[in-house]
Amino acid sequence: MAGSLYALILAGGSGSRLWPLSRELHPKQLMKIEGDYTLFQAAFIRLVNCVDDKNILSITNVKLETQVRTQLKELQEKFCRNSSYRVVTEPESKNTAPAIALGIKFVEKMQDAALGNCPKDDPIIISVPSDSLIGDEEKFSEAINEAVKLAKENYIVALGVKPERADAGLGYIKTKRNKKIKDISMDALKVEYFIEKPDKESAQEFVDSKKYYWNSGIYVFKASVMMAELKKYEPEIVDILKKSEISSQTPTIAYTDFEKMPDISIDYAVMEATKKLAMVPLDCEWKDVGSWDAIYEISEKDENGNYLMGNVVDLGSKNSMIYSTSKLITSIGLEDTVVVETEDALLVCDRENSNDVKKIVSHLKERGDEVQLTHKTVYRPWGYYTVLTEGNGFLTKCIYVNPGAKLSVQLHHHRSEHWVVVEGKAMVLKGEELFELQNGESVDIEVEEKHSLQNPFDEPLKILEVQQGDILDENDIVRFEDMYGRV
């Protein structure tokens, strides 16, 4: 029996090919690339037309959980829902095959919790990436509805997009007509095979032949069918999952042995091998936001083929993308070049090589460089902070506290802190004393002194903090109380 519809949004990726704009701790899917919503939020909103919103699960990793929950909370308010949207948290990112398996298991647990010993149906699951732009929500819903029909008949269905150019960074689907499939859904096609990231020449041939589609990464399948295919082609994933304990109420990060999961995508694990694949065309604008070259391709360019963004002064460059988020970029005579600037890092890259950006990120990771992890701006449950300057024995931050938020009650062994309110007002706990600090006022927090910074007011609070001490380290923190459970 096939029945209730669920959706999984895969939101645990690190987006390393969009360095330095995207970071492991603030990846592209959590950023606004186009419009008012982040890519992740847009993926959620798109699904609400097809699936009951309480059946949409967001799968991410523990490091991104807070940000994902914050973005979901914004949507929940928009849709006026009372119950929180579900987040499934992986202890670490393990690519899409383990993420999807975990999502399916979680759906089953939700059903167990809701229905107890009553008979359960076999849920249909829509799995979507969280990093693409889709131009037409109705076309998306139509394609999903067609795919669901096929999934009910035990097909694993991919949504395919007509290719517009020979992009070597995408996956290609070779299709053929098939009567059985056509009987279920008019436009659907049988999939002959998958090719992930071909070389440039092959990509051009595929586009010219008109028999290939881009793989959108959107899949629809019956839970039991996918689990059977996983068991067949990647049994390790199913075995590890079987042993794990998962609570359906409070997703914890205590999944047994999750770190042993193979690091493999669903495309390589199942899609390349399975015989059950069908494809439904997604007949609207679809943009992959995978690499800088892809972003260049989808951008509106000037008469010299340049996409210039932010504070840029250019002289004679061609077919280049120059993107500034903070400082002035001056450029002369560049060709086919990508320049991306953020507050703390810079990428200058030949456009052709833009898929190699992830190699740079791996390299930074190997050498233990924190810059690949975070921006100078670091997101916290209560807001964010930006490191302004680090000197010998001191460090300054600009701290932004959301209305209603509170930093934990804490102390530091090695540093004193000095706060000046520059926007809004603060409630400060200093030792045992609790008092308001107005815009323009300041307070000193001594080494070993218990303190907390709070914003119980309606306006955002911004303070400048000067830290001083022999050790200035985020780990020098003893927490006593924390509204975000971090004690």
Add this chain to the structure above:
Amino acid sequence: MAGSLYALILAGGSGSRLWPLSRELHPKQLMKIEGDYTLFQAAFIRLVNCVDDKNILSITNVKLETQVRTQLKELQEKFCRNSSYRVVTEPESKNTAPAIALGIKFVEKMQDAALGNCPKDDPIIISVPSDSLIGDEEKFSEAINEAVKLAKENYIVALGVKPERADAGLGYIKTKRNKKIKDISMDALKVEYFIEKPDKESAQEFVDSKKYYWNSGIYVFKASVMMAELKKYEPEIVDILKKSEISSQTPTIAYTDFEKMPDISIDYAVMEATKKLAMVPLDCEWKDVGSWDAIYEISEKDENGNYLMGNVVDLGSKNSMIYSTSKLITSIGLEDTVVVETEDALLVCDRENSNDVKKIVSHLKERGDEVQLTHKTVYRPWGYYTVLTEGNGFLTKCIYVNPGAKLSVQLHHHRSEHWVVVEGKAMVLKGEELFELQNGESVDIEVEEKHSLQNPFDEPLKILEVQQGDILDENDIVRFEDMYGRV
């Protein structure tokens, strides 16, 4: 009668081709490019071997005067001289011909002041740029001594350098043997003609022919000879100068009509036209620090032909120069590219086009962009400050005060200031109260409150300043006392 020896250091240039490292208000000649001294200081030290140091005049413009004086003061202490070195200040930069004419006039005035109505000799003048690196000080002195011999015989003498490569950014001197000149100085040659900045092919021919030298821009001449040639070929300069009033004691900026001076180099004004030119070879390493390509050429490169400086992670680039002063630069697959990053601006440029950098600077100037003027770091007589962050109604600075220095006694109509000492200690005047502020302590200065920040101690002082107010402008300052005469 030819006699006393003087030197002019031309230190008023803006170094716009080295944007963004060099700025109008902090140009390359005032920067340390190699070794312990700035290029300007190195030019001075080099001359001390040939000329009495009190006869060395530094010619700069009013905007750079403070920095030039500060750098001279450091040298004066090194050479244990009591009298200050002379600075001639142009009201605005007008290229090298007016600067040299002004220098000559100033030398004459110095003689008048020293000798009154006694007979004066016709001074020999060495004019040097302040932006080249010279490898051998003895060879330099030898060449100058030879040039002085020729200058005494009414030649205008250029020092020439054997060209090492076809650099289109330099001037070339075509020479021939001449018996009369050889009789005065063994190695000296007659100059047939000058070619400023030829095209790349011509430059290559010049280098191959071995009859051409690079023009070092170092000239030696008799004051009367140069003035006569200027009168002949660029009479306007001499006319305007004749009308100006110049005091030999306190160089003021009140030279009449200086803004009417033609903006022309001595090369175009005199050297291309005069028949009196001779050349003495400067037989040692000489490096022009004119453009980024020139800096690339003189740098030590790795096996891929790259010059990587600062925090750079590169993947497969070739023959490129990547120079970071603050943030991480990641680069992939660049060829013949220059990337230069400073705290507030960035240049990405095809190496071949690096002479076009000045066009970018002109463009920024046209659109009134202050970034071409200064770095985020601004130099003051008492030290410097760096703007860390600007927000809505607030601004933070890191202020560095030299030992023994004092900021003026002042007040602001529109902002309060909040200071935290992060290095050294301060003497603070707040209202009528004068007190010490230790490392880690802080003080609030109210709107309209008279105050002064001073460092009478031996160690440098660093404070973090938070400014708050509706108007945050460097012009909102009322000065009462100032040790640098800025009241």
